[in-house]
Amino acid sequence: MSETLVSKPIGLSRRRFMTGTVSAAAVAPLLPPKAKADEVAAPRSKLREPVVTSLRINRQAYELSLDTRTSLLDALRDHVGLTGTKKGCDHGQCGACTVLVDGKRVLSCLSFAVMMQGKDVTTVEGLASRDGALHPMQQAFIDHDAFQCGYCTPGQILSAIGCVNEGHAGSEADIREYMSGNICRCAAYPNIVAAIVQARDETGRA
Amino acid sequence: MRPFVLEQPANIPAAVALASNFAAPDRPPTQSDMQFIAGGTNLADYMKLDVAQPSRLLDLNRLSEPALRQIRVTAEGVRFGALVRMGEAADDKDVRLYYPVIADSLRLAASGQLRNMASLAGNVLQRTRCEYFREISWACNKRQPGSGCAAMDGFNRQHAVLGVSDACIATYHGDFAQALIALDANLHVEGSRGAREIRFADLHRLPGDTPHVETGLAADEIITAIDVPAGPWTRRSRYLKVRDRESYAFALASAAVALDLDGNNVREARIALGGVATVPWRAREAEAVLHGKILDEATARAAAETAFADARPRDHNAFKIELGKRTLVRALLETRDMKV
Numbered sequence: 032m033s034e035t036l037v038s039k040p041i042g043l044s045r046r047r048f049m050t051g052t053v054s055a056a057a058v059a060p061l062l063p064p065k066a067k068a069d070e071v072a073a074p075r076s077k078l079r080e081p082v083v084t085s086l087r088i089n090r091q092a093y094e095l096s097l098d099t100r101t102s103l104l105d106a107l108r109d110h111v112g113l114t115g116t117k118k119g120c121d122h123g124q125c126g127a128c129t130v131l132v133d134g135k136r137v138l139s140c141l142s143f144a145v146m147m148q149g150k151d152v153t154t155v156e157g158l159a160s161r162d163g164a165l166h167p168m169q170q171a172f173i174d175h176d177a178f179q180c181g182y183c184t185p186g187q188i189l190s191a192i193g194c195v196n197e198g199h200a201g202s203e204a205d206i207r208e209y210m211s212g213n214i215c216r217c218a219a220y221p222n223i224v225a226a227i228v229q230a231r232d233e234t235g236r237a
Numbered sequence: 238m239r240p241f242v243l244e245q246p247a248n249i250p251a252a253v254a255l256a257s258n259f260a261a262p263d264r265p266p267t268q269s270d271m272q273f274i275a276g277g278t279n280l281a282d283y284m285k286l287d288v289a290q291p292s293r294l295l296d297l298n299r300l301s302e303p304a305l306r307q308i309r310v311t312a313e314g315v316r317f318g319a320l321v322r323m324g325e326a327a328d329d330k331d332v333r334l335y336y337p338v339i340a341d342s343l344r345l346a347a348s349g350q351l352r353n354m355a356s357l358a359g360n361v362l363q364r365t366r367c368e369y370f371r372e373i374s375w376a377c378n379k380r381q382p383g384s385g386c387a388a389m390d391g392f393n394r395q396h397a398v399l400g401v402s403d404a405c406i407a408t409y410h411g412d413f414a415q416a417l418i419a420l421d422a423n424l425h426v427e428g429s430r431g432a433r434e435i436r437f438a439d440l441h442r443l444p445g446d447t448p449h450v451e452t453g454l455a456a457d458e459i460i461t462a463i464d465v466p467a468g469p470w471t472r473r474s475r476y477l478k479v480r481d482r483e484s485y486a487f488a489l490a491s492a493a494v495a496l497d498l499d500g501n502n503v504r505e506a507r508i509a510l511g512g513v514a515t516v517p518w519r520a521r522e523a524e525a526v527l528h529g530k531i532l533d534e535a536t537a538r539a540a541a542e543t544a545f546a547d548a549r550p551r552d553h554n555a556f557k558i559e560l561g562k563r564t565l566v567r568a569l570l571e572t573r574d575m576k577v
Contacts, residue, residue: 076242076243077242078240078241078242078292079240082243098240099240099241099242099243099294100238100240100241100284102281121285122282122285122286123278123281123282123350123351126348126350129350135353136349136350136353137350137353137354138278138350138351138354141277141278141281141282141354142277142281142354143243143274143277143281143294145243146243146245146274146277146296146298190349190350193349193350193353194349197324197328197349198328199349207484208483208484209349210349211348211349211483211484211485212347212348212349212350212351212485213348
């Protein structure tokens with residue numbers, strides 16, 4: 032988790048061309064420093080005007096110009112081009128969109144991206160180290176064949192990392208209970224539990 | 238989703254000032270154009286479905302008062318800051334030891350992700366998941382006052398049997414609220430007319446003829462803290478939740494129980510019922526049945542019969558009456574047998 036991810040240059044993909052709203056924070060900020068004066072009176076947004084939101088995604092700073100209605104999930108997928116995070120139900124019922132925000136697993140479909148100002152977001156693209164070595168949880172999912180179609184897998188892996196870090200992976204029963212927010216319609220559950228046990232033991236947490 | 242303006246006040250006075258500016262004083266909070274948001278797990282979902290249509294969101298996550306994020310356990314009781322997340326309270330060692338019914342009610346609710354997001358104050362204010370409330374093409378007196386209730390003659394297996402009216406049978410699905418009402422919790426509230434304390438039992442309103450009026454709060458009032466007084470019954474307490482599946486589902490029936498026992502003799506019993514009522518449901522008559530009695534299967538069953546004496550089932554939810562009784566009996570006996 033301490034590895035730094037350097038985003039691969041995406042090039043001018045269709046997705047990136049269409050959105051064109053991403054700017055790495057290394058370039059000059061889009062806005063002047065915020066006036067400190069009256070924090071009460073100044074809302075961050077006006078109706079139908081985009082809100083510039085700064086956040087770190089996989090240890091890289093981004094500034095996104097967003098409609099307030101944009102979910103964190105849509106910001107990641109459609110504005111940043113990180114499509115590893117999946118849209119399942121889009122209503123907080125399936126767990127496919129799970130990401131880590133400031134180290135805690137949350138549902139990106141029910142999070143408004145503009146409320147994530149200054150937050151640190153980790154997606155499945157941010158787990159492997161720079162040399163390509165997989166995160167122990169990713170490797171464990173491969174070792175145990177913990178997926179079939181794979182659509183729920185990024186959410187399962189992020190949720191599993193959160194589950195272990197929270198200390199809720201002490202027993203297989205605990206893992207099943209604390210992973211219940213991630214639905215797998217292929218029903219790879221026994222293998223998912225086995226993978227989490229392996230990664231838990233390897234990383235020495237929980 | 239309809240467009241909205243995001244406000245991010247830096248402290249409670251700033252939030253109250255904004256709220257009193259934008260909240261219509263003559264409308265209940267649920268009908269206000271301005272909505273508070275903390276975890277957003279309920280509100281964001283209902284905005285996507287167009288059930289909630291706020292034009293302004295007041296984000297409470299930037300409020301700077303440290304007490305909003307603290308859990309303080311003292312000899313007098315426990316105080317939860319309003320922005321404490323469900324998962325934080327569920328995992329708190331003191332809460333688990335001294336108030337197990339609270340920790341259990343939170344641990345058995347939602348999922349790990351949702352518990353990391355949802356605030357405690359937002360949790361108690363969550364709105365029903367009645368299928369006919371969630372989908373805007375149906376008639377719903379709660380969503381659109383006076384439009385009727387499609388649940389009455391619809392598929393009402395999930396619906397309430399206690400506290401129902403001819404206008405609404407939507408279940409209050411929360412779990413934490415059952416623990417709070419059983420333990421006589423109080424809320425600290427701040428609004429444009431100042432700060433006040435209200436009994437948790439007075440927060441939620443029975444649907445009656447106005448199911449869209451869900452609480453006694455004004456639209457510009459913010460819950461800032463939840464107080465639970467300590468009592469000889471708080472440690473011997475338990476939350477039992479019965480669901481269609483083992484985890485990550487709303488209760489079909491649940492019971493929050495807290496007991497002060499002298500041997501097996503009941504000095505005081507506290508009972509609340511979830512999954513079966515339109516509001517958090519304290520079963521005081523059932524408590525009275527147990528008072529001064531030996532707690533065994535027979536007296537527990539008598540209490541359960543009393544708890545559901547006024548139940549009014551519809552076509553598909555009559556099973557909840559027997560299920561609710563058995564849930565309460567089991568919760569009472571398991572709580573009696575707790576080692577504390």
